[in-house]
Structure formats: structure tokens, C-alpha cells
Amino acid sequence: METRRRRPLPWLNPGILVGAMAPAVTILMRARSGALGANPIAEALNELGLIALVLLIASLACTPLKTLTGWTWPMRARRLIGLLAFTYAALHLTVYAGLDQGLDLRAVLADVVKRRFIFVGFAAFVMMIPLALTSTGASVRRMGYVKWKQLHLLVYPAALCAVIHFVWRVKKDLREPLVYATILGALLLVRVIAARRRSRPAAATSGPNA
Amino acid sequence: MGYRRQADMADQGSNRPKDEVTPEALFRRRREFLKDSLLFTATSVGVGLGLTSLLGGGRSEPPPSETVADAEASRLDVARRGALGTTEAQTPYGDVTTYNNFYEFGVDKDEPARRARAFRTRPWTVTIDGEVAQPQIVDVDQLRRWFPLEERVYRMRCVEAWSMVIPWVGFPLADLLKRVEPTARARYVALTTLLDPQQMPEQKGRVLDWPYVEGLRLDEAMHPLTLIALGLYGRVLPRQNGAPLRLVVPWKYDFKVIKSIVHIRLTADQPRTTWSAAAPAEYGFFANVNPAVDHPRWSQASERRIGELARRPTLPFNGYADQVAGLYAGMDLRRFF
Known part of the structure; x- marks a missing residue:
């Protein structure tokens, strides 16, 4: 009776979930106290977007981290981090459309169509929607792993669009967005190298037989 | 009072009733719970601090409070x-x-x-x-x-x-x-x-x-x-x-x-x-x-x-x-x- 299998690392996801609420709570508290500065809507908008980007990149870092270290815990946190990224992206979009543009949907639509930086940001969000909707184990079973996996490749263009959204948004100082672009590039590189290593021995054994 | 204390002390002797000893499994579960709680706290604090450190200050600190003389001196x-x-x-x-x-x-x-x-x-x-x-x-x-x-x-x-x-x-x-x-x-x-x-x-x-x-x-x-x-x-x-x-x-x-x-x-x-x-x-x-x-x-x-x-x-x-x-x-x- 005492030998029931314990769910591994039961503290991991609850810890991440609670910790990841801190930025939203902090922003809300600073908004109430006036500590967001003279232009609180712009500040909240930028901060929510930054957290969404960081979480999205963090969710993409899980697999390379496992590849490099052999740890398995990052894979247990990957789905939650991805969902948190989507949550912050949704908050970011809500503040933009609701507070910044005052729910003037025509102005929002005009922005999305006319401004390339808003277009790519919106594209990143749209690509994340099906990923969030199919994030459950049941979805994997329903779709079949191969199809599910193919759909979830969308996370790469989504992250790329999110970084480009940041790069195109800044007026002149590209240092900060380029930090995230570099991290994203490094994470993709790890995956490419790992994929090549996996395929090379396979090619070597299958080659003579073919 | 004195009698009770004596009885308590007797409990700590080798003849403590068996049902007061924490079963090993429960003891382990408690230890596990404690460990999990600590790790949960560490994770949430770590993630929370890490993410909030990315947020800007927003408003900078107000300039050091001016004295009346300063305010007078700066008046045009x-x-x-x-x-x-x-x-x-x-x-x-x-x-x-x-x-x-x-x-x-x-x-x-x-x-x-x-x-x-x-x-x-x-x-x-x-x-x-x-x-x-x-x-x-x-x-x-x-x-x-x-x-x-x-x-x-x-x-x-x-x-x-x-x-x-x-x-x-x-x-x-x-x-x-x-x-x-x-x-x-x-x-x-x-x-x-x-x-x-x-x-x-x-x-x-x-x-x-x-x-x-x-x-x-x-x-x-x-x-x-x-x-x-x-x-x-x-x-x-x-x-x-x-x-x-x-x-x-x-x-x-x-x-x-x-x-x-x-x-x-x-x-x-x-x-x-x-x-x-x-x-x-x-x-x-x-x-x-x-x-x-x-x-x-x-x-x-x-x-x-x-x-x-x-x-x-x-x-x-x-x-x-x-x-x-x-x-x-x-x-x-x-x-x-």
C-alpha cells in the first residue's frame, strides 16, 4: 500500500506556475501605486510582451537542455511554460487592444495590416493558439503523436516572429532584442546539431542495406 | 501534575507504546512532504525573482527632496x-x-x-x-x-x-x-x-x-x-x-x-x-x-x-x-x- 508510485517532482510545475504569476501581480500592483511611470499602459504592454517572449524561449530551451545535460525535468515543465507564454501573450494583446487602442478594433485591424512589426507579433500569437488548444495528453492521443508533433513545429515560426516583433519595434537600440535573437538562434543550433547526430548513425547503417 | 510528568517521562523510556511510534512509511512521507514543500518554495521564488528582474523600474526614483532654499534658488x-x-x-x-x-x-x-x-x-x-x-x-x-x-x-x-x-x-x-x-x-x-x-x-x-x-x-x-x-x-x-x-x-x-x-x-x-x-x-x-x-x-x-x-x-x-x-x-x- 505504501509502495504506490509517486508522481515524480510534484513540486516542479506548481512552483513554476506560482513563480510565473509574480510578473503579472507585480505589474498590477505597480499600476495601482503609480509606479509604472508616466505612461503606465505602454510600460505594462512592454513588460507583458517581454515576459511572454522570455517564457516562449524558455519553453523552447527545455529540449536542448535535456539534450545537453541528460536531465529529464525540463521536459516535465515544457508544456506548462508554453502555456504560461501563451497566457502572457494573451495579456499583452489584451492590453494593446483593450487599453492602448481602447477597443477600437478598426484601429487594431489597420495596425495589424499596415505595420509589419504588429503583423509579425499578431502572427506569433495566432500560431500559438492551436498549440495552447492541443496541449493536453488527450489531444496527443486524439491526433496521433506524429500529427501532433507536426502541428507543434509551429512553435518555431511563432518564436521567430516574436523575436522579429521585438527587433522591428525598437527605435534604434537593438541590443536587447538581439540578446533574445541570439539565445533563440543558439537553441535552434543545438537542435540542428542533435538531429544531425541522430540521423548520421542511422544513415550509416541503413546506407549499405538500401 | 507531578504524577503526569512522571508518566510522560516513562513514555520516553524503552517501553513506549508501539502505536505512538511514527510508522516508517508515514515518517518518510512527512520527510518527502517537507522536501517537496521546500523545493516548491525554492522553485516559485526562483522563477518569480528571475522573471520580475526583467521588468523595468518604470518610474525612476524621485529626485532628492529639495529644500526650500533649493526651490528658491531654482526659481526663474x-x-x-x-x-x-x-x-x-x-x-x-x-x-x-x-x-x-x-x-x-x-x-x-x-x-x-x-x-x-x-x-x-x-x-x-x-x-x-x-x-x-x-x-x-x-x-x-x-x-x-x-x-x-x-x-x-x-x-x-x-x-x-x-x-x-x-x-x-x-x-x-x-x-x-x-x-x-x-x-x-x-x-x-x-x-x-x-x-x-x-x-x-x-x-x-x-x-x-x-x-x-x-x-x-x-x-x-x-x-x-x-x-x-x-x-x-x-x-x-x-x-x-x-x-x-x-x-x-x-x-x-x-x-x-x-x-x-x-x-x-x-x-x-x-x-x-x-x-x-x-x-x-x-x-x-x-x-x-x-x-x-x-x-x-x-x-x-x-x-x-x-x-x-x-x-x-x-x-x-x-x-x-x-x-x-x-x-x-x-x-x-x-x-x-
């Missing part, structure tokens, strides 16, 4: 008030002095207020030369003696689609230019900010091509709305707002209104100005506020007045069309944005 003698100004609600002093674009002190808006605190604004001279009959080097305090100061409450519209209303204290640039007697060849005015990377930390980087240069056509510079400001809110100009002297041109986007000026040069040709050279498709030489011409990355049709929630429509020439539209008669304002 204003000879005239109310001319050519707006009666709209003024943006609070705290917002005007903590939300600044002054790239020499950092690209974030809260940085100038923090990083310009030790900026030396005296002694300070301004060189005026080029196409003038009376080139000279003037001390900034001399300017105060030459020209009576007046207060002008102007709208200020940033190219980033936010705006303020600021009570500036200064004198018309035209008064200064007349004094140095522009020659017949003078058609433009180029103004330059101090170049001093020791004091202006961002000048060590390459965000912009330093020093910052801005320019006006001579007729724009001579327009009665165009000011050299030495103060705001009746006080000496704060460092983060461009002390000791700056340009104010209320119908243009505010990247035109150069701060901490050391050089005013009159020229025959249009000067190369910093932002229009850095991104010519985004920032024109004229940079007149125009709701009909969008910035490539955002609409200029509306703006957020600092302190207000809803956006308000942006007015042509920032609401000064009556006074200045004539300067651009016959010009294609889409081309010369």
Missing part, C-alpha cells in the same frame, strides 16, 4: 506669462521630469532622470557662428540677462505618439538670431548638443551618431513660437529635460527639440540631422506633427496624453496650424515629412 524670474500658450491641463511636474527621451543618458525613459543627476551645467557657453555678422561665444547666464524670460504653455507631441503639456520658460530663438545678425546667405540653423562621453554615458556607445544635431529652416527658427527654454514650471530646467538650454518647437515631433545645446550654426545648406540620418525613412528633416502621415511602424492619427487613459486625435501641426501652416504653403507634406 518670469517677466511675461500666458502669451501664445494653451490653457489645457498641464502635465504634472513629476511626469515631465521622469519620462524623458534623452538618449545621451540612456535609451529608457526613466534613465535620464537617474543618470543625469551629476551632469554639470555650469560653466556653460554657447558658440554661435556660421552665416552671421556677429559670431560669438555666449555664457548661458548672459542669455538670461539679454532676454526677458517668458512662460509659454505648449503642447509637446512625441513621435512615439504620446504627448504632454508643459509650461516652458524661455525666450524666442528669433531674439537671439537677430542679435547675431544672420547674413543674406543664411537659410538654415543647425544646433548641436554637448559631446562629453564622460558625463553622457550613452555617448560611449553607438546608438546614435554623436553629437546629436538638429536643424530648422531659418524661417522656422525665426517663428515667434520657437523658443530657447531655460526652464519649466517656473524653475531652472532640470538636467534630464535638457539643461541648461534647449530648443522648443511645439508644432514638430519632439526629437527635433534638441537638448543641452552648445553650438548654434547658421548655414546656407540644410544640415545633416541625427535622426533623419539614422533612419531617413522614419524621421524627416521637417518632422511636423501630421496625423495624415504615419510613421512606418505606427499610426500618427492619435496620441496618448500622459495621464489620460483614452487616446485623443492628433491635430495637424500639433494644433498650431493657424500660426505655422503658412510656412509650408505649396509643399508636399507627405514627401517632406
